[in-house]
Amino acid sequence: MTTGEEGKPFADLASPGSMSVITSAIFEVQEFTLLSTRAVTNLFKKPRYIQDTLVQMDIIGVGSLLIIILTGFFTGGVLALQSSKSLKAFGAVHLTGQLVSLSLIKELGPVLTALMIAGRVGSGIASELGSMVVTEQIDAMRALGTDPSKKLVTPRMLASTTMTPLLTVVADLLGLVGGWLVSLYSLKLNSSLYWNTALRSLDYNNALEGLIKPVVFGFIVGMVGCYFGLRTSGGTRGVGLSTTQSVVTASILVIVADFFLSKIILELQY
Amino acid sequence: MIAIRFERVTKMFDDQVVLKDFDLKVRKAETKIILGGSGSGKTTILKMVLGLVKPDQGRIWVNDRDITDLSEDELMDIRKEIGMVFQEGALFDSMTVGENVAYPLREARRHTPEEMEAAVRRLLGFVGLADAFDKMPSELSGGMKRRVAIARAVVHRPSIVLYDEPTAGLDPITSRTICDLVIALRDLEGVSSIFVTHDLSAATTLASEMAIRESSGQVTFRSENNEFCLANTRFVILKDGQIIFEGTDESLDTAEDEYVREFLT
Numbered sequence: 001m002t003t004g005e006e007g008k009p010f011a012d013l014a015s016p017g018s019m020s021v022i023t024s025a026i027f028e029v030q031e032f033t034l035l036s037t038r039a040v041t042n043l044f045k046k047p048r049y050i051q052d053t054l055v056q057m058d059i060i061g062v063g064s065l066l067i068i069i070l071t072g073f074f075t076g077g078v079l080a081l082q083s084s085k086s087l088k089a090f091g092a093v094h095l096t097g098q099l100v101s102l103s104l105i106k107e108l109g110p111v112l113t114a115l116m117i118a119g120r121v122g123s124g125i126a127s128e129l130g131s132m133v134v135t136e137q138i139d140a141m142r143a144l145g146t147d148p149s150k151k152l153v154t155p156r157m158l159a160s161t162t163m164t165p166l167l168t169v170v171a172d173l174l175g176l177v178g179g180w181l182v183s184l185y186s187l188k189l190n191s192s193l194y195w196n197t198a199l200r201s202l203d204y205n206n207a208l209e210g211l212i213k214p215v216v217f218g219f220i221v222g223m224v225g226c227y228f229g230l231r232t233s234g235g236t237r238g239v240g241l242s243t244t245q246s247v248v249t250a251s252i253l254v255i256v257a258d259f260f261l262s263k264i265i266l267e268l269q270y
Numbered sequence: 271m272i273a274i275r276f277e278r279v280t281k282m283f284d285d286q287v288v289l290k291d292f293d294l295k296v297r298k299a300e301t302k303i304i305l306g307g308s309g310s311g312k313t314t315i316l317k318m319v320l321g322l323v324k325p326d327q328g329r330i331w332v333n334d335r336d337i338t339d340l341s342e343d344e345l346m347d348i349r350k351e352i353g354m355v356f357q358e359g360a361l362f363d364s365m366t367v368g369e370n371v372a373y374p375l376r377e378a379r380r381h382t383p384e385e386m387e388a389a390v391r392r393l394l395g396f397v398g399l400a401d402a403f404d405k406m407p408s409e410l411s412g413g414m415k416r417r418v419a420i421a422r423a424v425v426h427r428p429s430i431v432l433y434d435e436p437t438a439g440l441d442p443i444t445s446r447t448i449c450d451l452v453i454a455l456r457d458l459e460g461v462s463s464i465f466v467t468h469d470l471s472a473a474t475t476l477a478s479e480m481a482i483r484e485s486s487g488q489v490t491f492r493s494e495n496n497e498f499c500l501a502n503t504r505f506v507i508l509k510d511g512q513i514i515f516e517g518t519d520e521s522l523d524t525a526e527d528e529y530v531r532e533f534l535t
Contacts, residue, residue: 047379131363140360143320144374144422145350147342 035153035230036223042147042154049155056159060121061166068167069174071116075108076100076175080182096189097198100179105202105210109172111258114217117164118250122225125156126246129229130239138230148230157222164218165211172210209265216261217254224250271298272334273430273462274319279328281314281511288314290511292328298429299460299502301452303473305533306508312466313357316432319464320352321345333429350378353423353431357438359415361407367394367418368403374426393421397451413444420451424461431455433465437472449475454489456502457481470534477503477519507533 019027083099129152132138141148176198183189228246232238274296281289288311296302304312317323318330321337329338337348361370371390375381381389394400397417407415416436423431433452437445449472455461457480467473478494494500505522507515507530515522515530525531 047377135358135363136356136360137362139317139322140354140356140362142322143349143352143354143356144377145346146377147346 031231032223032227035149035227036157036219038149039153039157039223039226042150043158045150047150049151052151053155053158056155057163059124060117060156060159061163064117064120064163064167065170067116067120068113068171071112072104072109072171072174073178075112075171076104076178076180077182078178079103079108079175080179081186084183084187093187093189094193095197096183096187097179097194097196098201101176101198102201102206104175104179105172105206107258107262109175110168110210110213110217111254113168113171113214114164114221114254115251117160117167117218118221118224118247118254121160122221122250123243123247125160125222125225126229126232127239127243129226130232130242133230133232134235134239153223153226153230156226157219160222160225161215161218164221165214168210168214205265205269209262212265213258213261216257220253220257221250224253272296272331273298273300274464275331276315276318277329277331279318279325279330281311281318281323281325287511289325292512294506294513296430296462296464297502298462299456301456301463301465301476301503302506303465303467303476303503304506304508305467305470305473307533310508311511312508313434316354316434316464316466319430319432320349320354350374350426351429353426353428355416355419355423355431355433355436357434357436358412359407359419361415361418361422363407365407366403367399367405367407367410370407370418371421371425373422378426389425390421393425394418397421398447413440413447416440416444416448417451420448424455424459427459429460429462431461431463433463433467435467435469436465437467437469442471445469445472446475448472449479450481450491452476453479453491454481458483458489473505474519477505 079100080096084093084096087093087095087099129138132141132152138148138152141151179198180191180194183194184191225246228242228249232242234241272295274294276292276294279289279292280287281292288309292311292315294302294315304315306312314323318325319332321340321342325338329336331337332348333351335348337345340348361367362373365373368387368390371393372386375386375389391400391403394403397420399414399417399421402410402414402418407418410418420436436448436452440448452463452465453476456463465473465476477500479491480494480498480500481489481491483489499518499520501518504516504518506513509529514527515525517525522530522534
């Protein structure tokens with residue numbers, strides 16, 4: 001984060017609005033990279049805001065639990081419901097558990113959790129920091145000798161990066177339960193058959209893939225929220241704009257990152 | 271000792287020149303009152319003292335240290351010697367009044383909770399808001415927010431305090447209370463300050479009254495008279511990024527510059 005102008009903590013340069021689209025895009029990537037680098041290097045510098053980090057973990061982790069439980073449960077359920085029809089055509093309904101568990105743990109669990117976190121947490125971070133920018137609270141913080149990247153960005157980045165994998169595990173588990181209930185009551189499958197196929201199909205690589213992705217997604221959501229929040233300008237309208245941009249950008253980046261991470265992991269496995 | 275020094279500072283935002291070859295000196299325990307039209311660069315001057323905005327040309331010293339090229343990390347130490355009162359207070363809205371005022375002490379990480387609470391209660395009493403300790407900023411009026419902002423700006427005993435239109439939009443009684451606080455800090459605590467304002471009434475009060483602590487400990491305010499004349503408060507008037515007037519209230523009254531006369535009326 002470079003030294004800023006008129007309350008914008010990291011815009012010591014020409015405003016992006018006056019640049020061409022390509023220059024503006026490069027400028028945004030550069031500023032995002034600088035802020036991310038600073039947020040990570042702050043982990044190794046004093047002062048450390050442990051209390052703020054714990055508060056953010058509570059807001060992001062515990063606060064998102066209900067939506068993650070609902071998302072995971074119904075996603076697992078609908079996966080079982082939809083896939084059973086196709087599997088029946090091949091006489092493979094007994095593999096419903098395997099399909100649900102692999103789909104959830106490798107792809108849907110991490111991606112849907114990240115998208116829900118982007119909607120709930122990323123938007124919250126962007127609007128909170130954006131409001132602080134337009135009411136000069138960020139300037140006040142800097143004037144009082146506090147580095148906002150240490151006090152505000154690093155705790156949110158750390159909380160988002162650590163809580164997203166945990167929430168993903170919850171979503172995966174609840175998704176398996178949702179799939180099991182649908183299999184049991186709707187598809188009339190045997191419980192032990194469902195759980196056997198669901199758990200046996202998983203190996204160490206699947207589990208690792210399902211945990212590496214949410215770490216990256218959590219980092220993206222947290223940092224995108226902080227970035228758009230801190231670059232807010234133009235009063236309350238600007239706060240709304242930053243919030244929208246944060247959710248849209250984080251969601252797109254999560255999906256793009258998911259593709260490349262899947263590609264890399266597959267390459268490494270074979 | 272010079273608390274703040276600007277030397278031939280120029281600052282542009284896009285194509286607009288905000289300050290041009292701007293020079294300013296604020297001595298210890300001196301107050302400079304900066305007057306000027308909207309967009310004349312008054313707030314930019316305050317932000318430059320804090321290093322929140324960098325000059326395009328020229329150099330800036332704070333407490334005899336050149337801060338022009340300091341990094342953000344190096345500026346953090348300089349900022350701890352400065353208090354700033356923002357126009358709307360800029361209180362942290364997620365913290366109580368007590369937590370807001372204690373913020374600079376908590377960040378310093380040198381004080382026990384008991385010491386911090388005692389200092390905060392003393393300061394809140396000083397600004398007449400002893401009962402507001404547990405209130406949230408949203409529960410306060412505009413004038414109360416400014417007074418809390420003053421308490422927060424001085425709780426860590428800075429040698430310099432910057433005021434950005436602290437009396438704007440306030441009723442005369444609240445405005446007078448804030449002026450008394452500024453005068454007391456200047457005369458009793460030896461604080462150097464820059465006071466940016468449009469409020470001529472407040473500016474005149476600052477330039478013509480002084481605070482004295484009586485032997486009983488009570489603080490009283492006396493106006494300039496035949497016995498004494500205040501020399502530690504001077505006016506600076508800006509136009510087009512440059513100083514067009516600098517002097518005491520007496521010399522301001524006799525200034526012949528057309529813009530100054532127009533501004534005063």
